[in-house]
Amino acid sequence: MRKENQANLALAVSVLGVIGTAGQGTSLFAATLHHGFLAATIGGLADWFAVKAIFGRPLGISHRTDILRRNRGRIMESLVRFSSDDLLSKKNIMDVVEREKIGELLVEYLQHRGGRERLIEAAVDILRHVASDVDSRHISKELAPYVIQAFHALPLEESFAELLDVLTEEPHADRIFNILIRMGLQLIQTQVFQDMLRENIASIRTEYEGDGMVRAFVLSFFDDEMIAAWLTARLEEILRSAMVTDDRRHREGVQALVSFVVSLRSDPSLYEALHRYKVHVIEHIDVESILFDFIEHRMKGNHPFWVPYVKELLNEKIDLFVHSESWQNRADRWMKDLAAEEVEKHHGMIASFIREYLNQKSDDELISFVEGKVHTDLQMIRVNGAIVGAFVGMALSLVVTFAERMWGL
Template sequence: MHMPLQPKPIQLSPADLEKLRALRRTKAIATAALVFCIVTFLLARYFESTWPWLAFVAAFAGAAAIGGIADWYAVVALFRHPLGIPIPHTAIIPNNQARIADNLGRFIEGNFLAPGPVREKLRQVDFAQMVADWLADADRSAGLSRFTTKLMPQMLAAMEKSDLRGFVTDRIIEQVGKVKIAPLAADLLSAFTEDRRHQQLFDEFMKVLGRFLRDEEALAAVREKIRDELPSLFRVFKADAYLLRKIVNSASTLMDEVRADPDHALRREFDEFVEGFVAKLRTSPAYAARVERLKQDFLLRPELREMGGEMIKSLSSFIESDIRAPRSTIREQLTNMFVEVGRNLARDAKVRADMNQGFVIALAAFVESQKSGVSTFIADQVKRWDLGQLTRLIEINIGRDLQYIRFNGMVIGGMAGILLYVLEQLVFRN
């Protein structure tokens, strides 16, 4: 069951009060002019026998009074019943408040909220420039960054509840699984081998081998291996020590030669090995399949899934800790980012034009979807206005002009009265 709408009082502004005072003055003048016409008519008729020319004055004044009274009736009938008498088709505005309200709402909907005028008006506004100016202000951007970081704990809590960690980890693993590792590895190795930079790796291997040859424990282990392989007679003559010394000396000599000669045969062999390996990675189906199996085995490891969850957990902990700090790095970076976005947006006319077009489309669509509601809202508001105050408000704004109709009615009526009197004299005197 709908409750009846309560009348809504209308507050008069200082400007409306000044218009009301001006209306009252005009009404008083118009009424005084009407009374003057009536008095003039009566006096002219009274003295007409003494001064015949007063017949013209009487004709003018009488007709002017009639015109003034008729126009007074017409003006008053718009707002109230003349003299309080409920004459049909008077008090037009109060009696048609609901119809006026509905028609006003439809008029605004059809004319002011039509798609064409709305879009045209929206195109006159540079929304993107407003956004750019707003963001370029450091204080405003700082406020926006504070607001954004205040929402982060809620966002992180929502992530926890929605199992976003598992979702992100699954998506990362899924996307990595789609990457062909063999060609990627080939490209990386090709970039690494440019200008023979892979020879640095070869030099590091030589250093490791040199340290091995100088390691007494390692040499002792090698000597034991040699001893185990030699016949017993050779062990008596300590051939194992002789062989080890020969191996170490030969290896050391070879390594010295390799380190001293950038174009040594071993280095060329290493170049050919690396180039061949890169070529096989790039073209060999067998190598590609082997690399893919290794990748899939790696992606199926439970440690990887746990590592993804721990990474997201660590990121969440860092964000929570940072935004609580008095000088938050995230807030500072967000502020700088917003300011920079504003400055770049102010400089890029094309991006602003695209943004403005988007604003026009979005806002025009919103207005189009809501305009019927606006029409209903306006109609309901007008229907809720107090009848007396509504009439008063309309009269305040247009009543003064209507009072001039009374003046015009008296002037036109008076001229018509003289004209009719002249015609009367011309027709009936002859």
């Protein structure tokens, strides 16, 4: 049952009780009960009138009634001051903030409330939005001169020299030499090499025979195919033996390779050629277009290259925060200090907001708003008024009755 219905029922019972107990004799019980109902009726009616006088004009009486409407300005300012200076004062707000362990709350949110995923996705979305607003053409044009300057500053010649130094080290030189030997074994078996070998054999045979019949007679026992096959087999044998680490050919071959690399390392013409090639390549590279394509397709686009790296970085930082009490304390202190600064700076907005909110409401709307917030409590005042009035009325009736009898004695 609604509180208003309970209050109305209590008043109705009181009125009916007064009517029902009127003229029921002069017994102590009947008189006491009658005065209790009478006092309850008076108290209930008084409280009903008082409650109604706050929000309107009960029974059409205008004197000292309709309190909210007549005193709107004063009441509003009182509400504003109470809300901003007492209920939501700077001290009360910061007392609540200081009691909270914000660092632990952040850990709870990040670990068990889906905060990690939301934070990472929000950061990625923000960066995507920022990247989408980038003027690719302007940025590439601005960056191109610096990239070209960086290319010119690349120590390509020094890096190549360091690479040659590495190649002269024993394990690397052995591997490179063996790679060259395997390439040689594959090369001598190719059709191109065999054709070239036969051409050279035929040329040498022609030159060697000349006009000598004896030479021609001797060489007639060996055709070009036999000589090519023999030379191929001999080359394969030499190359395979050179792959054996302890073989003389292997040692001499590795040493020859090292000597060649060392001589190449000290050849200034090589570095000049490398420098010219670097300059030539840089001059013919359209750096601006490359940067524009990179920004459009790799920084923007549907799958920016930086997204996995950003997610990995954020996950690392979140893990560090979760497992670091000092970081949590720093975050807690930083957020509380920030809250204190913001409260100090913008506390006046509370009063302005409440005042503006109340000013937007008409008199009827404000009355309805206030009544809706305190309606239940006000109806309980009516109920309690009837109950208290009943007990007070009965108590006074008993006191008067006993006093009269004692006086009569």
